[in-house]
Amino acid sequence: ARLHERHAVLLQETQEVDAMVMAYTVRLCELEEEERAAAAAGRPADDAAAAQLAELRSEVMDLRVRKDQLANALAIVDAQCSAHENEVRLLRQVLAQSTRTVQDLHQRTSSFGADDGAADGSAAEHSTTPPKAPQQTAPATQSVGGGMMRRLMSRFTSSA
Known part of the structure; x- marks a missing residue:
């Protein structure tokens, strides 16, 4: 301005x-x-x-x-x-790409959550937020999400 x-x-x-x-x-x-x-x-x-x-x-x-x-x-x-206008244009492009990436990641994590919810009998498929990261450092197979990482890893290892 x-x-x-x-x-x-x-x-x-x-x-x-x-x-x-x-x-x-x-x-x-x-x-x-x-x-x-x-x-x-x-x-x-x-x-x-x-x-x-x-x-x-x-x-x-x-x-x-x-x-x-x-x-x-x-x-x-x-x-x-x-x-300045070029900088704003680039920032808008970065923001749009970041938004698309976040939406894509959210869809992916939501689909994993839906699979976990069906397996656990929980209501994860109704969640609109991605799972939270663990508060403390833990091995990847013990992360929050009801063993989601273990199940995910077992799916990939069993299909290979």
Whole structure:
């Protein structure tokens, strides 16, 4: 959100500088035209007009430098926004994949629980949560789940 706010501020400032450059450039052209007309008519140069002309030229140059700075700042913020959007997109993909993995594991553990429930006569098939991990370190064949690991291992060894 802060990047988008910064982008909006820079964009607004760039538009304001553009408007000032345009206004100053129009006035500069008018003063230059008046100076040429006075020179063509043989009138002496107006010192005040020449000073104003020099000041406007300086202002236009300063504004153009500021406009370039703003353009560079906008490019940096645009790149940061793009990088942030890519990061968010990747995180969403990782989250979606993780969610699918968890759902897949949950389905697998639920199907094992349903088999165990049928064998034990318990209501494991009605459970919507996967079995909890053991609280203490124990051999894999003594884990929580009513000997589920032992039965699972015996199924695989007997079918092999």
